[in-house]
Amino acid sequence: LRVDESKLTAEYFEQLSRESAELCCAIMLSSEERVRQEVAFRSVLEVARRAFPDASLHHFGSTALGFSLANADMDLSISLGSNAYDAYTPAQLVEKLGVVMKNAGMRDVKMLTRARVPIVKIRDAITGIRCDIGFQSKLVLYNTRLLKAYSRIDRRFRELVFIVKYWSKQRNINEPYFGTLSSYCFVLMVIHFLQIRGVLPCLQQIEPQDGQTVPTITIDEANVYFFEDVDTLVSSGKWTCTNTETVGELVVAFFKYFSAEFPYVHGVASVRTGSVLSKEDKGWTKDRQQEMNRSGTVKDRYWLCVEDPFETTNNVGRPVDKETLFEVRGEFIRASKILCSAGGVGTGAADEATL
Ligand code: GTP
Ligand code: MG
Known part of the structure; x- marks a missing residue:
């Protein structure tokens, strides 16, 4: 060089x-977008609980850090009571979640069951915000x-x-x-x-x-x-x-x-x-x-x-x-x-x- x-x-x-x-x-997330993210977070949690009543939802990655560019996807992680992890494989968890997301009218639902970390991708019906939802480890x-x-x-x-x-x-x-x-x-x-x-x-x-x-x-x-x-x-x-x-x-x-x-x-x-x-x-x-x-x-x-x-x-x-x-x-x-x-x-x- x-x-x-x-x-x-x-x-x-x-x-x-x-x-x-x-x-x-110019490229930072606006405060309105942040409010919309909160709305999307609540609707994802509400729908996820239809499949997993004891689910809690965590927000991580750039949108949680304030590092995201406009229109970034939200990274969300669900944690469940420990029994659920014995009852289902990671791919089955994602399939179950994907089905309730579809039934609840979430858009563009895709289940990536074979990824290294299986996730469901959705677009929230109300806000249009795209979310990647997984069952990642606490790390x-x-x-x-x-x-x-x-x-x-x-x-x-x-x-x-x-x-x-x-x-x-x-x-x-x-x-x-x-x-x-x-x-x-x-x-x-x-x-x-x-x-x-x-x-x-x-x-x-x-x-x-x-x-x-x-x-x-x-x-x-x-x-x-x-x-x-x-x-x-x-x-x-x-x-x-x-x-x-x-x-x-x-x-x-x-x-x-x-x-x-x-x-x-x-x-x-x-x-x-x-x-x-x-x-x-x-x-x-x-x-x-x-x-x-x-x-x-x-x-x-x-x-x-x-x-x-x-x-x-x-x-x-x-x-x-x-x-x-x-x-x-x-x-x-x-x-x-x-x-x-x-x-x-x-x-x-x-x-x-x-x-
Ligand atoms: P954009 O989605 O491009 O806006 O960026 P982002 O900051 O959300 O980063 P990315 O989607 O790559 O990762 C989101 C979060 O996932 C990171 O903040 C980490 O917490 C986690 N993550 C991503 N890749 C890895 C990995 O290889 N190992 C681990 N342990 N965590 C990861
Ligand atoms: Mg991200």
Whole structure:
């Protein structure tokens, strides 16, 4: 990658920061949409209880985090009394739910019974909001809480997330079914980058009280501990942010990091440790790589490695193969070049829509 960001001017970074803030305002969910989401949430819960009277419903993912772009799908998860999990397989739960959703007049009902995590997709009849409803493990609620905690520490994180998500969707590399990355993976990549850059701490390594060790809180075989009381991070002296870069500078640095600096061949981006781990140490190497399992769906791939913060055996970058890694990395390089050349030749800040 031959781009020289040292030629970029302070004015360019300022303009880029301003345009980033404008873009975020323009693509963010409106407050009316938020109200409609609440209506959809209540109607999904009401219908789900016709199939499962003791169901409770949880909201996770981008719409729960305030990270969603306009018209985002809502990610919802149902939890049931433990007996239900013995009585039905995950696919049967999804079928039962799908049938009541159809009967209740929900639109575009699709049951993805063979997915890694089976879900029902619906469009709420009243609000038209699309929802993905599953019976996920509690871990999705914990990782949503972890992402929420990071978003409360530094507003630059949220802005960078919006820009990266918007860019990834514009460039069609936000499609895990087609071998590119999930939004969740991009968000973890942003956190990892900001940890390396000194903008964010590593919440899973901060002890609850001075002098204590980091505890283990086990849910579904994962340690879900992290320091959640982020309002006291600074006042308690547990974290001091020394990075004063603007969003414009961070945008340029982010694309440069994943174009030219991140060690794709041997490295694993790890939010849990705030560092790059080695693929070798995690056993995430070619010889363990299984391209397909028996049903023909992807199992484990280790071309691009991003460790799930809690399920440490889960590579969130697993949809990526050799060809799509070339595509994804090519997009990082393209964006980085555009950002640097727009600043260098004095044409003003790059318009994110063109990235
Ligand atoms: P958009 O739907 O594109 O707006 O983004 P999103 O932020 O909702 O992300 P996505 O739909 O990719 O994921 C939603 C949530 O599902 C995440 O916040 C995670 O809680 C969970 N999730 C997605 N993928 C994984 C995964 O591979 N492992 C785990 N443990 N959780 C995941
Ligand atoms: Mg989502």
